[in-house]
Amino acid sequence: MAEVLQVIELPETHVRIVVDGKKTPLLRRGGGNSFRCGACDTVLVEDAWSWEIYNLVLRCPDCGAYNEVGKPATEGR
Numbered sequence: 001m002a003e004v005l006q007v008i009e010l011p012e013t014h015v016r017i018v019v020d021g022k023k024t025p026l027l028r029r030g031g032g033n034s035f036r037c038g039a040c041d042t043v044l045v046e047d048a049w050s051w052e053i054y055n056l057v058l059r060c061p062d063c064g065a066y067n068e069v070g071k072p073a074t075e076g077r
C-alpha cells in the first residue's frame with residue numbers, strides 16, 4: 001500500500017527534523033507502507049509505518065518539495 005505525503009511550506013519558526021538527501025528513497029525501514037511525494041509522486045520512504053516518520057519533514061530530491069505524513073488516513077478526509 002502506498003500513501004501520498006502532504007506538501008508543506010517549511011515553517012521557519014518551527015524547528016523540525018528535515019530529512020534531506022540526493023537519492024530516493026530517503027528512508028527505508030523494516031515494514032509498512034511506501035510514501036510518495038505529494039508534488040511529483042516520487043517514492044520518498046519505503047517500508048515504513050506512518051508513526052515512524054510522523055513529525056519528520058521529507059525534502060523531495062526530485063522536485064524540492066517539503067512533505068510530511070500529515071494526519072492518519074483513518075481520521076477521514
Ligand SMILES: [Zn+2]
Nearest residue numbers: 037040060063
Ligand atoms: Zn517531489
